[in-house]
Amino acid sequence: xxxxxxxxxxxxxxxxRLTPAEQNAARAVEPLPTRPDSLKFxxxxxxxxxxxxxxxxxxxxxxxxxxxxxxxxxxxGDNMYGRQDPQDxxxxxxxPYAALLQAGxxxxxxxxxxxxxxxxxxxxxxxxxxxxxxxxxxxxxxxxLDTNQLDPKQQAWFDExxxxxxxxxxxxxxxxxxxxxxxxxxxxVSLRVILEPLxxxxxxxxxxxxxxxxxxxxxPQKGIxxxxxxxxxxxxxxxxxxxxxxxxxxxxxxxxxxxxVAGDEMFFEAVSRSGATVxxxxxxxxxxxxxxxx
Amino acid sequence: xxxxxxxxxxVAVHRRRRGAAARLFDIFVRRYLALPTGVAIALxxxxxxxxxxxxxxxSLAFPVNEIGMAFFVGLIVQEIAEAVMPGGALHxxxxxxxxxxxxxGGIAGSAGFYLAYVHGRYESVLEAGWPxxxxxxxxxxxxxxxTILPRSGALPxxxxxxxxxxxxxxxxIAPQYQTATVHGGGLGVMLVALGIAGAMRALRVRAFWPxxxxxxxxxxxxxxxxxxxxxxxxxxxxxxxPHEPRRLDxxxxxxxxxxxxxxxxxxxxxxxxxxxxFGLVNGGVLLRGYDTGTWAxxxxxxxxxxxxxxxxxxxxxxxxxxxxxxxxxxxxxVAALASSSGFTFALxxxxxxxxxxxxxxxxxxxxxxxxxxxxxxxxxxxxxxxxRFAR
Numbered sequence: 001x002x003x004x005x006x007x008x009x010x011x012x013x014x015x016x017r018l019t020p021a022e023q024n025a026a027r028a029v030e031p032l033p034t035r036p037d038s039l040k041f042x043x044x045x046x047x048x049x050x051x052x053x054x055x056x057x058x059x060x061x062x063x064x065x066x067x068x069x070x071x072x073x074x075x076x077g078d079n080m081y082g083r084q085d086p087q088d089x090x091x092x093x094x095x096p097y098a099a100l101l102q103a104g105x106x107x108x109x110x111x112x113x114x115x116x117x118x119x120x121x122x123x124x125x126x127x128x129x130x131x132x133x134x135x136x137x138x139x140x141x142x143x144x145l146d147t148n149q150l151d152p153k154q155q156a157w158f159d160e161x162x163x164x165x166x167x168x169x170x171x172x173x174x175x176x177x178x179x180x181x182x183x184x185x186x187x188x189v190s191l192r193v194i195l196e197p198l199x200x201x202x203x204x205x206x207x208x209x210x211x212x213x214x215x216x217x218x219x220p221q222k223g224i225x226x227x228x229x230x231x232x233x234x235x236x237x238x239x240x241x242x243x244x245x246x247x248x249x250x251x252x253x254x255x256x257x258x259x260x261v262a263g264d265e266m267f268f269e270a271v272s273r274s275g276a277t278v279x280x281x282x283x284x285x286x287x288x289x290x291x292x293x294x
Numbered sequence: 295x296x297x298x299x300x301x302x303x304x305v306a307v308h309r310r311r312r313g314a315a316a317r318l319f320d321i322f323v324r325r326y327l328a329l330p331t332g333v334a335i336a337l338x339x340x341x342x343x344x345x346x347x348x349x350x351x352x353s354l355a356f357p358v359n360e361i362g363m364a365f366f367v368g369l370i371v372q373e374i375a376e377a378v379m380p381g382g383a384l385h386x387x388x389x390x391x392x393x394x395x396x397x398x399g400g401i402a403g404s405a406g407f408y409l410a411y412v413h414g415r416y417e418s419v420l421e422a423g424w425p426x427x428x429x430x431x432x433x434x435x436x437x438x439x440x441t442i443l444p445r446s447g448a449l450p451x452x453x454x455x456x457x458x459x460x461x462x463x464x465x466x467i468a469p470q471y472q473t474a475t476v477h478g479g480g481l482g483v484m485l486v487a488l489g490i491a492g493a494m495r496a497l498r499v500r501a502f503w504p505x506x507x508x509x510x511x512x513x514x515x516x517x518x519x520x521x522x523x524x525x526x527x528x529x530x531x532x533x534x535x536p537h538e539p540r541r542l543d544x545x546x547x548x549x550x551x552x553x554x555x556x557x558x559x560x561x562x563x564x565x566x567x568x569x570x571x572f573g574l575v576n577g578g579v580l581l582r583g584y585d586t587g588t589w590a591x592x593x594x595x596x597x598x599x600x601x602x603x604x605x606x607x608x609x610x611x612x613x614x615x616x617x618x619x620x621x622x623x624x625x626x627x628v629a630a631l632a633s634s635s636g637f638t639f640a641l642x643x644x645x646x647x648x649x650x651x652x653x654x655x656x657x658x659x660x661x662x663x664x665x666x667x668x669x670x671x672x673x674x675x676x677x678x679x680x681x682r683f684a685r
Contacts, residue, residue, distance in 0.1 A: 147651055194352065
């Protein structure tokens, strides 16, 4: 009897000791289909440290592009940490991603709390001098928000932009997550009560945020899938506090995401600094009307 | 007779209960506890059931912050107007000079420390919040000094300093109102409001409500249409209201019971109710929302302001000014610390400058945290053995 109890305890401890990467690795990896006519992009958040991990992630992204030829990168804010003089744009952005920039990959940034507001005028961030803006790539419309302050003007703009959109996919990205199990920051509920009704009403499909320096995928909330990808340069190791909302997470190393939108499906992979796939899957786009019942 | 006899104890209990409730309400109004109570409830609610709290707060934000707070600003301006009018406690400009210099020093100190910290952390997005660091909670300073330094001359000094500082802050935040659209046409509406107020004054209308209901409403519409903070709607109307000079005893019940003071009593009670709602709607933040803005605000208010005030007063004394009678340097340190709480005004300035989001949350936590300034003042008074702690 004692031996059985010991075996059970050992088995339980062994399971409990699995790192998130190991737990995720147990899941079957969904390979990106890399279809010729699909929209392919990478996602990166909280990256602009100018330190080695950022450069490692940049190299890993360049390596990934050899087999997954993405044309653009979404930057989820905190694109630059610390001093933000002209030289810093070189050491914290242009050098780490030199291979991608030379290949003509476009970066689209949103502002985080560490970003100078004037960085929206930096050409390579493709913000057009705006704090919030929208753009279309193939069958996807992207909405970029400044969640440092969700002022009434921005809310009115967002409402109007959503109304005008008749694109097949609607993806929103901004810095502060409205759903997150990050221990340091977590969900920003004050933003959620304003943004979520708009997301649901107008059929946002996927939302990307950073701020918490981890990777997390949350279970769909009211039909919308939320990702936190805030470890492109920074890392808060072991910070995720898994909850009932958590679908997958990785908080042991820096990471970025690869995403492919093909028809009604969106494939994704979260890739660690060492190149390991730590999460993957596919999201099937749902008609707007079917979401409220979930 | 029998039924009366039976009812008497019940009625007595009922009256006692009503009396206790009235006394409790009176304490809340007189001790200025409505806002802290609202904030305390909001903090607990936001951290226990955040989604429900923020839905509630979001739905009430406009009526409380943009309409209700017009009465708060109006009351403050009314109090100031009565204090500075001929016969009022602050009519002599000579009394203003040293507190004004101290206010300038306090503003420079709090803004300087706030901005230095924000820049040191490379979070320039928080720059806009510097007026929040300058805000002084007039009521907190009043009650702290009245309790620990009642006869030192510190009370009028700090009240003057606080009034000047907060007036400056209001001037800064009024044009920064965050609105979706500017409709225009407000100037014409404002002229109509002022014209009606002038006519009422000429006709010697003594009742306040017509001024507030007609002119105040028109003024509110005018500011809102022009994209200015509508909480300042009563500011241009207050000069037309019937006034009586009074001593400097801000936010306390006037002793007289004439029409003017009766109204002010009612107004004060109404404002306390609004402040409770203001605290409830704006005071709730997730406590883990603290960040750079929180520390910057605490540093600016609790360290920068007292240093700025003391430096300015020292420079003024060196230049030939005299400290008010009964106010020595030790008392001045206590007075400077008593002015470091921003609480009510800091929250008001924060909601005026910033919109929903993590920056507002950081600064809200800081604004609430500055209430610690009152404790610092009490601690300093005990340390220096001044006022009620003197042997």
